[in-house]
Amino acid sequence: MDLATSSCSNDTCGQYIINPLADSIYTGDLGQDLISISPKQPLSPFLSAVIDSDDPLQNLPKQSKGIMGLARTQLSFPKQMNTQKFALCLPSSSPNSKGIIFIGDSAPQSLTQFTFSTPLITNPVSTSPVHTQAESSYEYYINVTSISVYGDPVHFDTSYLSIDKKGNGGTKISTMTPYTKLHNDILKPLVRNFAKKASDRKIRRVESVGPFRACFDKTTIRETREGLDVPFIMMKVDGSTFWGIYGRNLMVEVEENVVCLAFVDGGKVRKGASGVASVVIGGYTLEDIYLEFDLGSSKFSFGDSLFLRNETCSLYSTTSTSVSSF
Numbered sequence: 001m002d003l004a005t006s007s008c009s010n011d012t013c014g015q016y017i018i019n020p021l022a023d024s025i026y027t028g029d030l031g032q033d034l035i036s037i038s039p040k041q042p043l044s045p046f047l048s049a050v051i052d053s054d055d056p057l058q059n060l061p062k063q064s065k066g067i068m069g070l071a072r073t074q075l076s077f078p079k080q081m082n083t084q085k086f087a088l089c090l091p092s093s094s095p096n097s098k099g100i101i102f103i104g105d106s107a108p109q110s111l112t113q114f115t116f117s118t119p120l121i122t123n124p125v126s127t128s129p130v131h132t133q134a135e136s137s138y139e140y141y142i143n144v145t146s147i148s149v150y151g152d153p154v155h156f157d158t159s160y161l162s163i164d165k166k167g168n169g170g171t172k173i174s175t176m177t178p179y180t181k182l183h184n185d186i187l188k189p190l191v192r193n194f195a196k197k198a199s200d201r202k203i204r205r206v207e208s209v210g211p212f213r214a215c216f217d218k219t220t221i222r223e224t225r226e227g228l229d230v231p232f233i234m235m236k237v238d239g240s241t242f243w244g245i246y247g248r249n250l251m252v253e254v255e256e257n258v259v260c261l262a263f264v265d266g267g268k269v270r271k272g273a274s275g276v277a278s279v280v281i282g283g284y285t286l287e288d289i290y291l292e293f294d295l296g297s298s299k300f301s302f303g304d305s306l307f308l309r310n311e312t313c314s315l316y317s318t319t320s321t322s323v324s325s326f
Contacts, residue, residue: 015049019067020176021059026051047075070175071138072295078103084296087111089306089313090175092287098317102292108316111290115301118142118238120293125167127275137167137275140293142300143238144171144279147186149193150231156186160278167275171235173291173300177282179211179252181266186278187213190233194261197231212252212260219257226307227251228259248307249285288312 013030028051035046048066057064069076070086078086083104089111091097123137144161147154160183163170182190191213195205204217222229227247235243252262262284269276288311292301306312 017049017051017056017067019056019058019060020174024056024058026053026056028056044081046080049075070293071140073138076138078293078295085292085294087290087292088175088286089290089316090283090287091313091317096314097312098314100313100317107290107292111303111316112292112301115290115292115303116237116241116243117299117301118241120295120298120300121163121170123163123167123170123172123275125163125165125275127167127172127277139172139174140300141170141172141277144235144243145239146236147190148234148236149190150197151234152193152197154186154190154193156189160186166273168269168273169276169278171279171281172277173281173286175283175286177280178284179262179264180282180285181264181277181280183266183278184268187263187265190263191261194231194233201229201231203230206258209254209258209260211264212254212262213265215254215258215260216251217257218253218259221251221259225310226305243302244304245285246305246308248305249287249289252284 015028015030017026017028018024019026028049031048031050033046033048035044056067060067070078070088073079078084081103085104087102087107089100089102091099119142121141121143123139123141125137126135127137127139141163146158146161160169161171195214198205198214198216202220204220206215206217208215216230218228224247227249228251230247230251232247233245233250235245237243250262251259253259266276266278266280288306290301290303290306294301306315
C-alpha cells in the first residue's frame with residue numbers, strides 16, 4: 001500500500017506490498033475500492049494493492065485483512081483522504097481493547113487540549129527498501145536531544161541522536177515496531193541507570209527474559225493508577241519539550257510476577273548501512289496515548305498516558321461517530 005511502480009500493462013499497474021512485521025516485500029496489482037470514514041460520509045474511491053495470497057499478512061493479528069499505510073507516500077491513507085492531519089490512539093493488548101484514528105480535526109477537545117508539540121523532521125535519506133536515490137524517508141522523525149531516568153541524565157554519545165549524511169541516527173516513531181529500540185550504546189547506560197534507581201526503591205532484579213535486558217520481581221513493585229511504580233524515563237524533545245514514559249508504557253509482564261523494562265537492543269549500525277535510526281519509539285510505548293500528525297504544519301503532538309485520567313483509547317472508539325476503530 002505504500003509504494004507504487006510506474007509500469008503498467010493491460011490497464012493494470014504493478015504495486016509493491018510491504019509488510020514491515022514480516023520484513024518482506026511482495027508484488028501485486030493496483031486495485032480500487034470504495035471507502036467511508038463514517039456512516040455520515042459518502043463512499044470515496046480508494047486505491048490499494050491487491051494480491052491473491054495471504055502471504056503479505058504474515059505476523060499480523062489473525063483477524064487482519066490488510067495493512068493501512070500512514071506514512072508520507074502517494075498512496076497512504078491520509079494522502080488519499082486529502083487531509084494534512086490525522087491522529088492515532090493505539091489500544092493496549094488487553095482483551096477487547098480498541099484503537100482509533102481521527103481524520104482531520106475530528107478528535108474531541110478532551111484529547112487535544114492536553115498535548116505537547118514538536119516539529120516533525122524529514123530524514124533526507126530514504127528508509128524504504130524500494131526507492132530512488134533522490135527520495136527522502138517517508139517515516140516520521142522527531143528531535144530527541146537527551147534521555148534521563150528519574151531526572152538523572154543517561155550518558156552516551158549524543159551524536160547518535162542526530163541524523164548523519166547516510167541517514168543513520170535520530171529518533172523515529174514506528175507503530176510497526178512492537179517495543180522501543182535503542183542503539184546498543186544508548187541502551188546499556190539506560191539499563192544500568194534504571195536498574196540502579198530500581199534497586200534504590202528495593203525493587204528486586206531477576207534474570208533477564210529475552211529480548212529484554214532488565215527484568216524484575218513484580219511482587220516487589222507497588223502498583224499505581226499509571227501502572228507499576230518504577231523510575232520514569234524522560235525524553236527531552238527539541239530542547240524544551242518533555243515526553244515522560246511511566247509504568248504502564250514502560251514495563252511489560254513476560255512471566256507470572258516477572259516484568260521487564262520494555263526497551264530492546266537495536267544493535268549497532270553495520271558498515272555501509274543507511275537509514276538506521278538510533279531510537280525507534282515503538283508501539284508499546286505509544287499505547288493509550290493521543291498522537292497527532294499535522295503534515296501541513298510539519299508538527300507532531302502527543303499527550304500523557306490516558307491512564308493518568310482513568311481513560312483508555314477504547315473509551316473514545318465507542319463514543320465518537322467521526323472515526324474508524326482498528
